[in-house]
Amino acid sequence: MTAGPLTTNQDLDPARLREAFGIFPSGVVAVASEVEGELIGLAASSFTSVSLEPALVSFSVANTSKTWPTLRRAAHLGVTILADHHGDVCRQLAGPVAHRFDGLAVTATPDGAVTLDDGLAMFDCTIYREVEAGDHTLVLLQLHAVTHADTAQPLVFHRSGFGRIAG
Numbered sequence: 252m253t254a255g256p257l258t259t260n261q262d263l264d265p266a267r268l269r270e271a272f273g274i275f276p277s278g279v280v281a282v283a284s285e286v287e288g289e290l291i292g293l294a295a296s297s298f299t300s301v302s303l304e305p306a307l308v309s310f311s312v313a314n315t316s317k318t319w320p321t322l323r324r325a326a327h328l329g330v331t332i333l334a335d336h337h338g339d340v341c342r343q344l345a346g347p348v349a350h351r352f353d354g355l356a357v358t359a360t361p362d363g364a365v366t367l368d369d370g371l372a373m374f375d376c377t378i379y380r381e382v383e384a385g386d387h388t389l390v391l392l393q394l395h396a397v398t399h400a401d402t403a404q405p406l407v408f409h410r411s412g413f414g415r416i417a418g
């Protein structure tokens with residue numbers, strides 16, 4: 252089926268937009284830290300690389316997020332790129348706050364950046380800038396350290412479901 256014509260003044264209702272945005276495939280990351288001894292974090296598919304010098308990445312967080320106001324207070328944030336076997340882990344990291352880290356092997360840096368031990372790439376970050384962006388906040392993160400695996404495949408989020416890269 253081909254897409255219809257682009258006409259202005261169309262109703263950009265959120266359900267329709269979500270469907271259209273979902274056509275663009277993305278990876279998924281866990282953004283996490285340890286704040287006052289508690290693990291805190293969420294899953295985000297809005298992650299993207301931004302700049303090499305300085306080293307920056309970004310993700311968008313909904314202004315309704317109950318986790319972000321606490322997470323943003325962390326000295327450092329960990330970002331983990333999820334692997335293709337992390338579908339359930341991703342759902343867990345988006346689910347009830349009390350159980351987000353149940354059974355997960357994680358490592359925290361002395362500054363509190365928390366990453367998943369079996370992630371594909373891990374970043375140690377601080378907040379570079381937060382930009383108001385409608386019903387979300389665009390968070391630019393500055394990288395301080397990075398490590399990555401060479402073998403496994405990433406988790407792919409597409410049309411509200413999980414997939415993997417063929418091959």
Ligand SMILES: Cc1cc2nc3c(=O)[nH]c(=O)nc-3n(C[C@H](O)[C@H](O)[C@H](O)COP(=O)(O)O)c2cc1C
Pocket residue numbers: 279293294295296297298310311312313315316317318319341342344345346348408
């Ligand atoms: C695949 C997937 C991708 C998600 N991506 C984002 C995202 O980019 N930004 C965001 O704010 N929430 C995203 N979420 C939702 C959060 O993980 C979390 O459920 C939401 O922030 C509500 O929890 P909170 O109130 O504790 O923040 C995503 C959830 C899933 C399952």
